[in-house]
Amino acid sequence: MTDSGTGSALRSLISPARYIQGRGALSELGPRVATIGSAPLILADDVVRELTEPTITSSFERAGLPVSFERFGGLPTRREIGRVAGVISDQEADVVIGLGGGTAIDTAKAAGDDAGIRWVSAPTVASTDAPTSALSVIYTEEGAFESYRFYSRNPDLVLIDTQLVANAPVGFLIAGIGDALATWIEARAVGQSNAENMAGGVATRAGTALARLSWDILWEFAFPAIEAVRGSLVTPAVEAVVEANTLLSGLGFESGGLAAAHAVHDGLTAVEETHGLAHGQKVNIGSITQLILEGRPTAEVREFIEFTARVGLPTTLTEAGLGEAGDDVLKTVVRATMAPEETIHNLPFAVTEAELLDALKAVERLGRSVRAGSGLPEPKAPERR
Incomplete structure (x- = not known):
């Protein structure tokens, strides 16, 4: 691509x-x-x-x-x-x-x-x-x-x-935030590689800017919007997050492009353990994986993990149902993520299966470290549906 x-x-x-x-x-x-x-x-x-x-x-x-x-x-x-x-x-x-x-x-x-x-x-x-x-x-x-x-x-x-x-139950909005936060992470990477967006062209400045705007709105309004929705309230923060999750993320991912975060989501669907998770929950694991693969600054990665953990999104393999998964299960995820048609190949560098496997394992260790350092409870495996 x-x-x-x-x-x-x-x-x-x-x-x-x-x-x-x-x-x-x-x-x-x-x-x-x-x-x-x-x-x-x-x-x-x-x-x-x-x-x-x-x-x-x-x-x-x-x-x-x-x-x-x-x-x-x-x-x-x-x-x-x-x-x-x-x-x-x-x-x-x-x-x-x-x-x-x-x-x-x-x-x-x-x-x-x-x-x-x-x-x-x-x-x-x-x-x-x-x-x-x-x-x-x-x-x-x-x-x-x-x-x-x-x-x-x-x-x-x-x-x-x-x-x-x-x-609606607040979990839907939280999952949408996880999906939307990936928009800028992926559009930024696609812009660096000059890869095709989902529209079959190169991103316009407008498409990339919309992806960034979605990110900025979510960092500012996610928490008050979540609290409002817990009470079935429509506030300016809710309107802002709905627009970020739906319109800005939609235009941003399609016209900005996808990279590793959504490819990891697709890989996670290949194993039964994750089938109880919402789309945006799996995408958030993908976002953290992409940040690790990119070698983003430690402070940036830790800040993202803490923010999304406080939002209520999974930030460890344990929360994705893979805490006890062996290498055979994780390698299934890796192979599906690395399929030739997948968007992980839009990154501005090549990724090997071994590198991706290590990055997935690092999500668990880093997620636990950030949670412990931020005073957040230990991660728990999702309940089976």
Whole structure:
């Protein structure tokens, strides 16, 4: 995924056609969708549907649109995408709405692409930067990362109701912070290597700046936003973090580029021990791994570990379910991370499997050291779901 080094690659920035965020925004979904299509299909799981159906029904009735929900199966697998695409065709829908978290949204994008219709992202949590992007993360039936799937366009609309975000369990927001913090770490590395971004070009200054802005907002507003969401409150800090997690991280990762942090995430999905973790939790392990691989200044790495530990993100292999893992398990992670198509190769230097294995092991030792030195409790293994 790297540039030829000639300096002739085109610079590229991509984005959704429209982004809308704020308290009560879901009530505007119908009128906004009416400008895109007349026969929408809404993909959502049962919990999300129960939370949102009254508001969506009222909004769609006001816009003169029919209301049609389809139950989401849980993961963006090839089978689930094909099934939803079939429903779209059977119902003759002309726009599909991914309502819920990143997996529902990624499935809606893929199914909409297969069916040849337009798509809308309506996240109910701020847990990933999937809503704005022109790609889906595809998983196997077992829950392991399979591939990225790219599209020729981004969603026509991204609409996020911050009251829904504030009403959701705070763990979703925390996971989104972990995903978003990686944006600048990776965009910085991609900029140094002049590698391709996810849009197939070299990052623009705007794309890189948006990645950095996401980082700056999170360091300033993460803690007050988390406390507000614990009380289901929408405050300026919550609005700022939702924008950082969703819009700025989305534009920043796609137009800035990915490197080792997300590649390590993908590698972690290859072992069953990590399947109970959210996307952003695994990404945070990847971010620490990348900082170690880069040889970043000790103070910078320790500050990042302490900050993310206090946010509530895993900073050790123990918290990722790998505290007792032997080399055979970690080598499975390493091999998946180092796959030829993975974004770890966007780093401005080559990484060997042995170096990556040592960096992963160093995450555990350094994470424990920082926690002990900062007065934080010892890490605990995640509860099995």
